[in-house]
Structures are given as structure tokens and as C-alpha cells.
Amino acid sequence: MFDFLSDYNNPTLLGAFWMTVKLTVISGLGSLIWGTLLAAMRVSPVPLMRGFGTAYVNIVRNIPLTVIIIFTSLGLADVFGVTMGASDFQVRGFRLAILGLVAYTAAFVCEAIRSGINTVPLGQAEAARAIGLTFSQTLRLIILPQAFRAVIGPLANVLIALTKNTTVAAAIGVAEAAYLMKGMIEKEAQVLLIGAVFAFGFVVLTLPTGLLLGWLSKRLAVKR
Amino acid sequence: MSSVLYDAPGPRAKRRNVFISVIFFALLALLVWFVWDAMNEKNQLEWALWKPFTESQAWTTYLLPGLADTLRAAALAMVIALPLGAVFGIARLSDHLWVRLPAAWVVEFFRAIPVLLLMLFANEAYDRWANLTTEQRQLYAVVTGLVLYNASVLAEVVRAGILALPKGQSEAAKAIGLRKGQTMRIVLLPQAVTAMLPAIVSQLVVIVKDTALGGVMIGFTELLSTRGTLAAAYGNPIASFVVVAIIYIVLNFILTSFASWLEKRLRRSKKSTGAVLSAEDMEELNPAATGGTFGTGAGGSI
Numbered sequence: 001m002f003d004f005l006s007d008y009n010n011p012t013l014l015g016a017f018w019m020t021v022k023l024t025v026i027s028g029l030g031s032l033i034w035g036t037l038l039a040a041m042r043v044s045p046v047p048l049m050r051g052f053g054t055a056y057v058n059i060v061r062n063i064p065l066t067v068i069i070i071f072t073s074l075g076l077a078d079v080f081g082v083t084m085g086a087s088d089f090q091v092r093g094f095r096l097a098i099l100g101l102v103a104y105t106a107a108f109v110c111e112a113i114r115s116g117i118n119t120v121p122l123g124q125a126e127a128a129r130a131i132g133l134t135f136s137q138t139l140r141l142i143i144l145p146q147a148f149r150a151v152i153g154p155l156a157n158v159l160i161a162l163t164k165n166t167t168v169a170a171a172i173g174v175a176e177a178a179y180l181m182k183g184m185i186e187k188e189a190q191v192l193l194i195g196a197v198f199a200f201g202f203v204v205l206t207l208p209t210g211l212l213l214g215w216l217s218k219r220l221a222v223k224r
Numbered sequence: 225m226s227s228v229l230y231d232a233p234g235p236r237a238k239r240r241n242v243f244i245s246v247i248f249f250a251l252l253a254l255l256v257w258f259v260w261d262a263m264n265e266k267n268q269l270e271w272a273l274w275k276p277f278t279e280s281q282a283w284t285t286y287l288l289p290g291l292a293d294t295l296r297a298a299a300l301a302m303v304i305a306l307p308l309g310a311v312f313g314i315a316r317l318s319d320h321l322w323v324r325l326p327a328a329w330v331v332e333f334f335r336a337i338p339v340l341l342l343m344l345f346a347n348e349a350y351d352r353w354a355n356l357t358t359e360q361r362q363l364y365a366v367v368t369g370l371v372l373y374n375a376s377v378l379a380e381v382v383r384a385g386i387l388a389l390p391k392g393q394s395e396a397a398k399a400i401g402l403r404k405g406q407t408m409r410i411v412l413l414p415q416a417v418t419a420m421l422p423a424i425v426s427q428l429v430v431i432v433k434d435t436a437l438g439g440v441m442i443g444f445t446e447l448l449s450t451r452g453t454l455a456a457a458y459g460n461p462i463a464s465f466v467v468v469a470i471i472y473i474v475l476n477f478i479l480t481s482f483a484s485w486l487e488k489r490l491r492r493s494k495k496s497t498g499a500v501l502s503a504e505d506m507e508e509l510n511p512a513a514t515g516g517t518f519g520t521g522a523g524g525s526i
Contacts, residue, residue: 045230045237048245052252062476063469064433066440067448071465079266079461117228125228135230143228164338171440178340182441185348195345203336 004188005197008180016180017201023094023166023176024205027101028159034102035109042114053110060107065168068104072096073172090175097169101162108158116151117143121224149220156213160206177201263462273460277467282454290450291471297363297438297446298431301370306424308371309378314408316383327379334376339434340441343369347442362445366438370431377430381423385416385501418490423501425483429476436472447471 005013042053060068073096076082084095120143128138167178181198185191233241263269276282315327334342347365350356356364389412397407439449447468455464490500 043227043229045227045233046241046244046248048248048252052248058477059473062429062433062473062480064436064448064472066433066436067465067469067472070440070448071469074455074461075465079268080262120228122228129231139229164336167338167340168437170340171437178338178344178441181341182344185344191345191348191352195341198341199333199337202338202341203333206336207332 002193004184004190008184011175011180013180013197013201016175016177017205019094019174019176020163020166020201020205023097023101023169023174024159024163027098027105027166028162030098030102031105031109031158031162032155034106036113038106038110039113039117042110043117057107057110060104061111063104065100065104065165066171069097069100069168069171072100089173093169093172093174097166097172097174101165101169105158105162105165108161109155112154112158113147113151115154116147119150119222120146146222149217149222152213152220153217156210156217159213160210163206163209164202266462268460268462273458273463276454276458276460277463282458286450286454286457287447287467287471290445290447291475293363293444293450294432294435294446297366297370297435297444298428300363300367301374301431302424302428304367305371305375305378308375310382310413312375312379313382313386314413316379317386319404331376331379334372335380337373339369339373340437342372343438343442345369346372358443359445362438362442365442366435366444366446369438370434373434374427374431377427378424381420381427381501382416385420385423386412388419388501389415420501421490422483422487425479425486429479432476432479433472 009015011019038053038056041049042057044050044053072082073093076099077092077096082096083092084099086092086095124142124146125138128142133141166176169176170179170182173179177198181194185194188194231237260269312327312331315323316331318324318327343365346368347361350361350364350368354361354364386408393411393415394407397411402410435444435446436448438444439446443449451464451468455461458464487500
């Protein structure tokens with residue numbers, strides 16, 4: 001029944017899902033860094049930085065990810081020659097897809113982190129100042145520990161959405177799961193079986209993440 | 225200015241803020257200049273490339289028909305997904321395990337799968353087993369993918385909307401002798417739908433954005449794929465991307481503003497129970513809060 005799977009070795013089924021995992025992990029880390037920076041700008045006391053953060057989030061969130069990913073290939077790479085140091089088409093697509101995914105996902109990471117900071121009641125900071133803690137102590141000992149714990153749940157949602165969003169990279173020819181599925185489903189007779197195999201693959205990728213991080217966020221939630 | 229992170233600035237902090245602002249502004253200006261210079265070097269700033277967008281032909285031949293297809297697919301998907309989502313959302317709240325469990329499985333399953341996979345599968349299935357023209361098939365495939373995914377997201381919205389109502393509502397309904405179906409139909413659902421309206425409108429943003437996938441991967445002639453034909457006709461890749469991105473931003477900004485206006489209005493209104501489900505509630509809608517199963521738990525706002 002699964003004979004046809006062995007006909008595909010560029011990429012293989014596991015190779016394609018491995019590519020999905022690589023895209024998810026690398027752009028997850030990238031968007032965590034960029035998103036945290038954006039969130040820092042959005043809550044900073046400097047109005048210009050706040051304005052930039054707000055503008056970035058509102059613009060990027062409203063553009064479809066597909067437009068961004070296609071733009072990295074047809075715009076950045078083809079017109080401006082931004083190849084991210086790659087000569088191979090596959091490698092170029094991979095790096096450009098990560099660039100697009102990071103730029104897009106960071107906006108959502110930023111919002112998640114900001115909402116986490118907003119869950120900390122103002123009284124916490126006021127109490128910290130009242131007992132004479134300095135600004136960095138207040139941030140380090142009082143605010144951020146509470147904010148991080150509130151942020152796990154929303155960030156888990158962003159990570160799961162990112163896992164699913166990596167399929168958009170197929171649009172610029174990155175050989176990941178959706179790309180392989182598109183090739184397979186057009187050629188083979190077992191349409192239902194192929195659909196089930198790929199659906200199962202994504203359930204396997206997203207379900208444990210959701211379960212683990214959901215459990216963690218419930219366990220670590222600040223009880224108020 | 226009251227923020228949990230910093231005090232109202234004193235004279236020194238004010239000076240420091242001005243200093244940081246100046247440096248940040250310089251960095252931004254450098255970035256803008258860099259982009260401008262790169263565009264200039266590749267001759268993407270020439271007026272001939274941007275001029276088509278000031279004339280009617282580019283709009284009537286390419287962009288407006290594309291936008292119409294985007295909106296048609298999004299509207300169809302929403303109209304079909306909403307009742308389907310309501311059915312599954314209510315089924316998940318059923319007292320009977322044999323109704324609750326399968327509904328939960330279906331919802332969690334379709335939320336765990338990327339929309340693109342659903343679209344590709346629907347496209348191939350229609351191609352093999354249905355007798356449709358190419359345009360019909362593409363539209364149906366896009367709508368099918370969007371409906372399956374968004375119905376399961378909306379099922380969670382409906383469930384959260386009903387759970388967000390004060391407990392007294394169903395208790396009062398029980399007290400005056402309404403049956404379970406009547407309680408749901410006459411008391412809970414009408415209030416829940418009102419409370420859900422902002423979240424439903426923001427889900428429209430997600431649907432509009434996802435239509436672009438159908439354009440690239442299965443050739444549906446929506447806005448992003450008409451951008452390709454437009455850029456081929458006028459030879460202006462960058463200009464066309466900028467214009468199409470602006471169209472998406474404006475469209476989604478209108479939807480988002482409408483959602484928050486709706487939310488504010490509903491919160492003010494005296495008739496409601498005060499339960500309103502906003503877009504932000506949906507983003508934070510994690511299973512821990514709604515007492516559901518720990519599944520793929522995404523509010524689905526990306």
C-alpha cells in the first residue's frame with residue numbers, strides 16, 4: 001500500500017518533514033529574538049521606538065505570509081540580488097523562506113510578549129518601588145519572571161501556527177512537506193492515503209508541542 | 225504615563241530619551257536611504273513602472289478582478305464556515321460523550337493541519353472525482369480548504385463565546401423550565417453570537433490572508449496571482465508588490481478597525497451581559513482557560 005513512497009527520494013517523506021522541522025526551529029528562534037526586540041521597542045519609554053514597533057506590527061500582520069515569502073524570492077532575490085550567500089537554488093529558497101517567516105512571525109511573537117507584560121498588575125511595580133528596589137531589580141526580580149510565565153501559552157500558539165505556516169515555503173520551491181505532497185498527489189492514485197499520511201505528519205508535529213507547552217503554561221501560570 | 229516597566233521620566237531620563245531618539249532616528253533614516261538607494265540602482269523607482277497604477281487600465285484589467293476573487297472566496301468561506309463551526313462548537317458542549325468526543329476530534333484534527341494541505345487535497349480530489357471547469361475547481365478548492373480550517377477555529381470561538389456567558393443565564397433558563405435545546409437556542413446562542421461578532425470579523429482577516437495561498441499554489445486568480453500577470457505585462461515587480469501589499473493592508477486594517485469598533489460598541493451596550501470575545505481574547509484562547517482538551521490550542525489568528 002505504501003510502496004509508492006519509496007519512489008520519492010528527492011526529497012524522501014522523512015526528508016521533507018525534516019525540512020519542515022528545520023524551517024520551524026530556525027525561524028522560531030529567529031522570530032523569538034526579533035519579536036522580543038520589537039516588544040522591547042513597543043514598551044520602551046522612547047516614543048519614536050514605540051511608534052516604529054507599532055507600525056511594524058500593524059503593517060506586517062496585515063500582509064499575507066504568502067505575499068512576503070513570494071516577495072523574498074521574486075523581489076529580494078531576483079531584483080535586488082539578495083541571495084543570502086547561497087549559490088544553490090534550494091539553499092537560497094530555504095534561507096529566503098526563513099527570512100520571510102521570521103519577519104512575519106516576529107510580529108505575532110511581539111504581540112504575545114507585550115500581552116504577557118500587560119498581564120502584570122501595575123501594583124506589582126509600585127510595590128517593588130515602594131520597598132526601594134532599583135529599576136533593574138524591579139524588572140529582573142518582579143516584572144519579567146511574571147511576564148515570562150504568562151507568555152508561554154500565547155507563544156506556544158505562535159509556534160504551532162509557525163509549524164503550519166512553514167508549508168508556505170513550498171511556494172518558492174523549498175522541498176518541505178507541502179511541496180512533496182503537491183508532487184505526489186498529482187502523480188499517484190492513492191489520493192486519500194497521501195492526504196492522510198501528510199495530515200498525520202503534521203498532527204504528530206503539532207500535537208505534542210501543544211500538549212507539552214499547554215501543560216507547562218498551566219503549571220507555571222501565576223495564580224491571581 | 226503609567227507603565228509597569230518605568231516611572232514618569234525625570235530630567236535625566238528625558239535627556240537620555242532624547243539622545244536615544246536621535247540615534248534611533250538616524251538608524252531609521254539610514255535604513256530608508258539604503259532601501260531607496262538599492263531601488264534606484266536597480267531602476268525600480270522610474271516613474272514608468274509606477275505610472276500604470278495611476279491609470280484605470282491596470283486596476284480594471286488586473287487588480288480589481290483579482291481583489292473581487294479574493295473577496296468572493298473569503299466571503300463564501302466565511303458564510304459556509306460559520307454555521308458549520310456553530311454546529312461543532314455546540315456539539316463539543318454536549319452532555320453526551322458520543323457527541324462531544326467525535327466533535328472534539330474533528331475540530332482538533334483540522335486545526336492541526338496547514339490550510340495549504342487542505343487546499344491541495346481538495347484541488348486534487350475535485351480534479352479527479354468532480355466534473356468542474358478549471359476556474360470552478362480552483363475556487364471550490366480554495367473555499368473548501370478555508371472552510372475546513374476556519375470552521376474548526378470558529379467552533380472554538382462559538383464554544384468560548386457560550387462559556388463566556390455568565391452562569392446565571394443557563395441557570396435562569398433551567399429555572400423557568402426550558403429544555404436543553406431551548407436554553408441553547410433561545411437564551412445562550414443569541415447572546416453568544418453577539419459576544420462573538422468581533423472575533424468573527426477578525427477571523428475574516430485570517431481568511432483574506434489565506435486566500436493568497438490558493439493563488440500561488442493552485443492557480444486561483446486572486447489578488448496575488450493577478451499581481452504576477454500585471455508585473456509580467458508592465459515589467460514592474462517591486463512596484464506591483466508594494467501596491468498589492470498596500471491593498472491587503474488597507475483591506476485588513478478596515479476589517480480590524482471594524483472589529484474593534486464593534487467590540488467597543490458591544491461593551492458599552494446596556495442590553496448585553498457584558499461578555500464580549502475580542503480578537504485578543506482569541507489569541508490568548510488557550511485550553512487551560514476554557515477547560516478544553518490540550519490540543520493544538522491555537523486561536524488561529526495567524
